[in-house]
Amino acid sequence: MKLYEYQGKELLRRFAVPTPRGVLIRTPEQVIAAVKEIGLPVVLKVQIQSGGRGKAGGIRVVGSEAEALGEAQELLGAEIREEWVTKLLVEEKVSITKEIYASIVVDRLVGKPLLLLSGQGGVDIEELADKAPDQIVRFYIEPDIGLRYFHAVHAAKLIGLTGKLMIGVAEVLFNLYRLFQTCDAEVAEINPLVITEAGEVIASDAKVVINDDALSRQKQVIELIDDPEVLTAVLGEARSKGYSYVELEGNVGLIGGGAGLTLMLMDLISMSGGKAANFADIMGGITRESTMELMDTILDRVGVERRVGSVVIVCSLSATPVDSFVGGITDAIQARKAAVPIFAVIHAVDSAVQNMSLNEALDLLQSVGVQTYDSINEAVAAAVAASKGRN
Amino acid sequence: MAILAKSETSVLVQGITGRMASRVVGRMAEYGTKVVAGVTVGRGGEEVLGIPVYDTIKEALNEHEIDATIMFIPALKVKEAALEAIEAGIKLLVIVSEGVPVHDAMQIKAAATRNDAWVVGPNTLGLISPGQALLGYAASSYASRGNIGVLSRSGTLMMEIIKVLTEAGFGQSTCIGIGGDQVIGRITRDYLHQFEADPDTKAVVIIGEIGGNMEEDAAEYIRIMSKPVAAFIVGRFAPAQKRLGHAGAIVSGNTGSAEGKRQALREAGAFVADSLWDIVEFFKTLPQLK
Numbered sequence: 001m002k003l004y005e006y007q008g009k010e011l012l013r014r015f016a017v018p019t020p021r022g023v024l025i026r027t028p029e030q031v032i033a034a035v036k037e038i039g040l041p042v043v044l045k046v047q048i049q050s051g052g053r054g055k056a057g058g059i060r061v062v063g064s065e066a067e068a069l070g071e072a073q074e075l076l077g078a079e080i081r082e083e084w085v086t087k088l089l090v091e092e093k094v095s096i097t098k099e100i101y102a103s104i105v106v107d108r109l110v111g112k113p114l115l116l117l118s119g120q121g122g123v124d125i126e127e128l129a130d131k132a133p134d135q136i137v138r139f140y141i142e143p144d145i146g147l148r149y150f151h152a153v154h155a156a157k158l159i160g161l162t163g164k165l166m167i168g169v170a171e172v173l174f175n176l177y178r179l180f181q182t183c184d185a186e187v188a189e190i191n192p193l194v195i196t197e198a199g200e201v202i203a204s205d206a207k208v209v210i211n212d213d214a215l216s217r218q219k220q221v222i223e224l225i226d227d228p229e230v231l232t233a234v235l236g237e238a239r240s241k242g243y244s245y246v247e248l249e250g251n252v253g254l255i256g257g258g259a260g261l262t263l264m265l266m267d268l269i270s271m272s273g274g275k276a277a278n279f280a281d282i283m284g285g286i287t288r289e290s291t292m293e294l295m296d297t298i299l300d301r302v303g304v305e306r307r308v309g310s311v312v313i314v315c316s317l318s319a320t321p322v323d324s325f326v327g328g329i330t331d332a333i334q335a336r337k338a339a340v341p342i343f344a345v346i347h348a349v350d351s352a353v354q355n356m357s358l359n360e361a362l363d364l365l366q367s368v369g370v371q372t373y374d375s376i377n378e379a380v381a382a383a384v385a386a387s388k389g390r391n
Numbered sequence: 392m393a394i395l396a397k398s399e400t401s402v403l404v405q406g407i408t409g410r411m412a413s414r415v416v417g418r419m420a421e422y423g424t425k426v427v428a429g430v431t432v433g434r435g436g437e438e439v440l441g442i443p444v445y446d447t448i449k450e451a452l453n454e455h456e457i458d459a460t461i462m463f464i465p466a467l468k469v470k471e472a473a474l475e476a477i478e479a480g481i482k483l484l485v486i487v488s489e490g491v492p493v494h495d496a497m498q499i500k501a502a503a504t505r506n507d508a509w510v511v512g513p514n515t516l517g518l519i520s521p522g523q524a525l526l527g528y529a530a531s532s533y534a535s536r537g538n539i540g541v542l543s544r545s546g547t548l549m550m551e552i553i554k555v556l557t558e559a560g561f562g563q564s565t566c567i568g569i570g571g572d573q574v575i576g577r578i579t580r581d582y583l584h585q586f587e588a589d590p591d592t593k594a595v596v597i598i599g600e601i602g603g604n605m606e607e608d609a610a611e612y613i614r615i616m617s618k619p620v621a622a623f624i625v626g627r628f629a630p631a632q633k634r635l636g637h638a639g640a641i642v643s644g645n646t647g648s649a650e651g652k653r654q655a656l657r658e659a660g661a662f663v664a665d666s667l668w669d670i671v672e673f674f675k676t677l678p679q680l681k
Contacts, residue, residue: 106493108573108603111500143497144505184494186573214492217467246635259571260545260600263625263635264667270628271665279635283489284516284528285411316547316554318516318530319415347554349532351414376551377666 001210004047006089007224008188008206014220015179017172017190018202022091028072034090035068044071046080047087051124051207056080061093094202099192100159101125102173103207104147104180106187107140113180115139115147115173119159121192147177168201169193183221184214242286243294250275251387253298253308253340257282257315257325265314268376274384277301277308284320291328292335299332302340309387313344314376317352326361333368341386342370343379393520393565394540394585394592395483395509396424396459400524403451403460403481404429405472407439412463415528416440419461422525427455448479459483461517461526466490469513473499477508484576485526486512496574503576510576515568516546519553529553529566537562538680540586542569542579543598544605548625552596552667559671561680564591573602579609587616593679594619596670597661599652601626601635606652610659619677620661621670624649 003011009019023034024047035042046058053059058080062068068090078085099121107114117137120128129136137158141147152173156166172193180188187209194204210221225231244259252274256262262281269276278301280294301308315325326346333342344365348358356364362372373379396402402419406412407429417440420426428443428451435446445451448460460481464472469491476484477499484503491513503510511518517527522536529546533554539561543549546568553566569575569582579597586592595618599606606624613620627649629635657663662673674680 106497106574109578109605109608111497111574113497143494143501181494184492186493211493213466213490214494217492244635248630256547258545258547259635260543260548260598260625261551263545263600263629264548266629267625267627268666276628279629281635316530316550318532318550319411319418319528347530347551349530351418351528354414 001212001215002049003208003210003221003224004049004087005045005206006047006087008208009203010224011179011183011208011221012190012203012206015175015182017175017179018200019206020091020094020202020204022089025072025088025090026076026086028069028076031068031072031088031090032065035065038090038092040064041093042068043091043093044068044075045089045091046075046078046085047089048080048083048085050081050083053080058085094194094204095197096192096194097197098195100169100195101128101136101191102169102176102193103187103189103191104141104177104185105189110140112143113141113177115141115155115177117155117159117173125189125191141177146181147174149174164199165195165201168195168199172201172203179208183208184211184218185209186211241293242290243280243282245294245297246279248276248278250277251307251309252383253277253301253311255280255282255294255298255311255313255315257317257320261314261316265312265376265380268380269312269384272381272384274387282315282325286320286325288324288328288331291325292331295329295332296336299336299340308340310341310343310383312379312383313342313346314379315346315348317346317348318350320352321355322346322348322352322358322361323356326356326364329370330364330368333370341383343373343383343386344370345373345376345379393523394589395511395565395567396518396520396524396526398423398523399425400458400483401425401427401456402524402526403427403448403457404442404463405431405460405476406463407431407442407444408434408437409463413439415463416442418528418531419525422531424524424526427457448475448481452479457481459485459526461485461487463487467492470495470498473510474502477502477506480506482508484508484510485515485517486510486570486576487515487517487527488512489514489571491572493572493574496572500574500576511567512570512572512576514571514575518565518567520565521563527568529568533557534566535562537564538591538593539563539674540589540592540595541566541598542582542586542595543567544569544571544600545598545625546571548598552598552623552670555667555671556596559674561671561674564589579605580612583609583612583616583620587618592618594621594674594677596620597622597656599624601629601649602647604646607655610655610661613656613659613661619679621664621673622653622656622661623664623667623670624652624656
């Protein structure tokens with residue numbers, strides 16, 4: 001889960017990393033009180049998830065209350081980078097003598113946290129890595145040891161800092177790692193970490209991404225979420241239902257057993273000239289009720305926008321009972337009296353066929369009008385052809 | 392010979408009293424796997440399918456030799472259970488659970504590396520050395536013993552390739568679901584090392600997917616391998632920036648695309664398949680597999 005800048009900064013403060021003084025506002029009128037509290041000039045920053053908001057005009061410096069009100073009115077409710085702006089962070093404008101890049105990320109391949117530090121902050125790290133890779137200090141952190149303070153000092157030295165500034169940056173790095181570790185972050189990035197005229201070290205921006213799998217144990221992160229819809233979406237994680245579902249834009253609905261199999265199914269649909277209407281992957285042990293719920297979600301898009309023109313289901317079961325899966329599918333079809341062509345390839349062996357044989361399962365599907373196939377290629381071709389027949 | 396798990400491997404089941412565990416363990420034992428003991432905290436003294444249950448691994452080790460453990464443990468409790476196994480000196484862990492926090496996975500991997508333990512997963516249906524041992528719930532009915540090594544980030548796709556290989560007469564040495572998460576115990580390259588060194592394995596199949604750069608990293612090793620490698624990468628037409636299914640399957644920025652992986656593998660000399668059936672056609676052309 002990617003946090004907004006203001007949420008990331010709240011976490012930074014809790015871990016003793018200095019941030020500019022700031023106030024979050026949701027209506028333009030609130031900007032006046034914010035300006036009085038902080039003192040001019042201030043910076044107005046849209047709180048959106050995408051990067052590049054500066055270039056898109058989402059960061060404005062203002063020198064008067066009137067200007068602040070005008071800009072706040074323009075920004076709140078605007079659409080920037082395809083997101084509606086509902087919050088603005090009103091911040092003091094800090095003086096900048098140097099911009100540093102500092103982040104800690106999970107390096108998947110090595111399986112360790114990686115500290116990235118550069119004296120050339122303020123630019124996109126990918127751009128920097130491209131143009132000047134030797135300007136980036138890279139330090140792998142042992143997960144069971146962590147980032148020791150002396151490691152942080154060493155890193156700060158490597159980007160040319162000395163004395164008080166070296167200490168200031170080292171402390172930020174040390175605390176950033178504590179945040180990263182304590183909050184189950186996948187990414188904790190400060191870009192730029194600013195050194196002001198007065199020699200203070202301040203986090204001017206914050207990008208924190210929390211590992212979704214750890215959210216349920218991150219009370220302090222959950223508390224930061226103030227939008228009820230986001231909270232439900234995040235905590236009602238599909239994973240606990242036994243399936244994962246992502247809506248897409250095509251017209252062939254699909255259900256796959258297993259993420260890799262589902263990705264292959266999506267590839268086959270594309271290669272046959274069709275387009276997937278969704279991604280849907282069922283997990284091992286899925287119940288009949290959850291299967292019905294998932295199938296129903298897909299069938300729901302047949303009626304409404306006439307988008308889904310056919311559905312293809314491919315499953316390879318070895319432990320999930322085939323009767324649960326097939327039962328859920330047929331329950332959904334019967335409840336909806338679905339009038340869309342449905343094609344299925346079901347492979348089931350071992351413990352999956354303890355309660356019901358594969359042949360019985362296929363018979364059950366056929367009895368509600370599902371066309372069953374042995375070959376995945378043929379089923380996909382049929383589904384793509386059928387989807388084109390509509391509209 | 393096969394890699395990692397063989398007929399003599401004695402297996403512990405952590406979380407044995409769970410519903411899924413008992414179903415899977417039954418099939419494992421039927422297959423001939425040496426399941427010797429189980430651990431579920433608080434259920435010591437009980438039995439599951441005739442297998443004795445203990446409260447701790449140490450107690451189990453007092454009565455039995457244990458080479459490997461398979462874990463059916465809730466995601467947030469996996470780290471503690473895995474560290475217990477590693478500290479007890481168990482050298483092969485299979486972590487079935489999906490949803491293990493990435494920080495926990497990093498801690499487990501660090502402990503495993505320090506103790507020379509091999510962790511399969513997290514987020515896997517396990518592994519099978521056909522005719523010898525089944526650790527998990529890979530479809531044993533599809534598997535047949537032979538010379539093809541299979542490693543896959545997707546469990547169900549692995550079952551499909553096993554089915555296709557067996558139907559074409561190409562048996563398998565060992566098939567491993569390496570795990571679908573961002574951080575897994577061992578990466579593609581590590582398994583290739585094992586297969587290269589295994590006298591039973593004459594060719595290898597890699598099933599990969601979008602996200603991360605394990606396949607690109609493995610390509611560097613494939614260049615110098617003596618055994619042929621066939622690779623199939625899924626997610627070629629998946630939209631970018633969306634996490635699809637596996638925690639590990641997301642294309643972001645410049646890395647992790649299917650085309651990038653295919654190209655790296657191709658340049659390294661691997662056969663890059665457009666479908667599972669292509670892999671069989673490729674193997675039919677290889678003299679060492681006749």
